Amino acid sequence: MRSLIPISLAVLAGCTTTTRPVSVPLVSAPVRPTGLQAVLGQPAQALIAAFGTPALDTREAQARRLQFRSGICVLDAYLYPPEGGGEAKVTYLDTRLPDGRDIDRASCVSALKAAHGGK
Numbered sequence: 001m002r003s004l005i006p007i008s009l010a011v012l013a014g015c016t017t018t019t020r021p022v023s024v025p026l027v028s029a030p031v032r033p034t035g036l037q038a039v040l041g042q043p044a045q046a047l048i049a050a051f052g053t054p055a056l057d058t059r060e061a062q063a064r065r066l067q068f069r070s071g072i073c074v075l076d077a078y079l080y081p082p083e084g085g086g087e088a089k090v091t092y093l094d095t096r097l098p099d100g101r102d103i104d105r106a107s108c109v110s111a112l113k114a115a116h117g118g119k
Contacts (some may be wrong), residue, residue, distance in 0.1 A: 004062050005054075005069075020091065021106070035096065037106055038095075038103055038109055039075070039077055039090050039093050039109055040043055040090050040091075040093065041089050041090060041091075042078070042090050043087050043088065043090075044064065044066060044088065046065055046080060046088045047077055047090070048066075048074055050112075050113055051068040051075070051112045051113065051115075051116050052068070052116045054066040054068055055067050055068060055069045055074075062080065062081055062088070063078060063079070063080055063088075064078070064079040064080075064088055065077070065078050066079065068112050068119075069098070070111055070112050070115040071096065071098070071115070072097070072098075072103075072108070072111040072115070073095055073096065073097055073103050073107075073108035073111055074095065074096050074097075074098060074108075075090075075093060075094070075108050075109065075111065075112055076093065076094045076095075077090045077093045077096050078090065078091060078093065078094075079091070081094060088092075093105060095108035095109075096108075096119060
């Protein structure tokens with residue numbers, strides 16, 4: 001029995017394999033804003049591309065409000081230029097149902113995108 005142990009160990013030692021890590025290149029797909037990211041921090045032309053022509057486009061001093069509507073909800077996006085100047089971007093948004101009741105902001109953004117063809 002003792003003579004089988006060294007032979008068994010020798011056989012097992014020959015059966016071991018080592019694996020080396022394999023490098024796999026990372027491929028990144030273009031990131032499309034979703035949910036609130038499709039609105040917050042975006043310029044006016046991005047909103048128009050996502051939701052179509054605004055129902056209202058009002059300006060007061062340097063602020064701009066774009067309003068988008070669907071049968072499901074109303075979204076008001078407030079755009080302000082950065083402190084050092086430059087293109088105005090959405091810093092705040094408000095959403096509501098057409099009858100004025102509250103609706104989740106991300107749900108409204110999704111509904112408006114779907115109403116505009118999901119673009």
